Each structure stands twice: as structure tokens, then as C-alpha cells.
Amino acid sequence: MLGGQGGCAMIGQSAMNVQSGGRTRLSTLTSGITLLILVFSMKDLMLAIPTASLIGIMITVSIATFDWHSIALNKGFKLTDLSVMLMTVLFVILTHNLAIGVFAGVLLAIIYRYIFHIKIA
Incomplete structure (x- = not known):
């Protein structure tokens, strides 16, 4: 709807938030508001980020959140x-x-x- 990448980025964001020590609703609210500000006020700046670097971040988050013991x-x-x-x-x-x-x-x-x-x- 806003011209971004498809997928469920909130799952990765939430998992990384918890791994980084965010345990309260304030941490979720802060990351959500930050994302909202980035999407609405800095859209042109975000569009300048190469897709390949975003894919690299996505792969890193996937590796970090995967339960290898499973x-x-x-x-x-x-x-x-x-x-x-x-x-x-x-x-x-x-x-x-x-x-x-x-x-x-x-x-x-x-x-x-x-x-x-x-x-x-």
C-alpha cells in the first residue's frame, strides 16, 4: 500500500526487539512509531536504500531468529x-x-x- 517490500517484517522486528532486550510494550511502541515516521516522512530516503542490502539484513534476521536446536x-x-x-x-x-x-x-x-x-x- 505504501510502496514497500512485501512480507511480514513485523515478526522479524519483534523477534529482534526481544533479543535486544525489549520486554515491555514501550519497546514495541517505540519501534512502531519509529517505523511509522520513517515510512511517512522519509519515504524518498528509504527508497534510496538498495534492495540487496535490505535482503542481507533480512537473511541476517532470519539466521538470528531461527531455532537451530529444532x-x-x-x-x-x-x-x-x-x-x-x-x-x-x-x-x-x-x-x-x-x-x-x-x-x-x-x-x-x-x-x-x-x-x-x-x-x-
Whole structure:
């Protein structure tokens, strides 16, 4: 709506806010007001920021907020559950569309549930 990048930047912003020590509503309010000021009063300055540098920041935030210990939890998953997750990730990567990836994962879960009568967690 305001000419910015698509995506859910607030999740990354909130996660980084908590990792940086922000624990109260004041920290969330401060970051939200700062973002509002940047978007409305400094739009031309923000448009001058190269997209490649924003992608680098986004990747850094993704790496910082990912729970690396969750990879070890995959050993305890059933093969059907793991295949649904991998199908979703694969379709998101191939199509660059989260909705298509989620649809593919849900479709595979429906196939497991109603055709093969396998319960998915």
C-alpha cells in the first residue's frame, strides 16, 4: 500500500526487539512509531536504500531468529509429518509463493488422512 517490500517484517522486528532486550510494550511502541515516521516522512530516503542490502539484513534476521536446536527434533517426527513439512518448504522454494506451499502441504496431509487413513500430528 505504501510502496514497500512485501512480507511480514513485523515478526522479524519483534523477534529482534526481544533479543535486544525489549520486554515491555514501550519497546514495541517505540519501534512502531519509529517505523511509522520513517515510512511517512522519509519515504524518498528509504527508497534510496538498495534492495540487496535490505535482503542481507533480512537473511541476517532470519539466521538470528531461527531455532537451530529444532533441527534435532526432526529425528522424533514420523515420516509422514516430515514429508508434509518438506513438501511445504519445497513448494515455497520452487514457486516463491507461501500460499502455494501451504496448499501443497495441506493437500498432502489430506491425502494421508483420507486416502491412506494415516493421522498427521
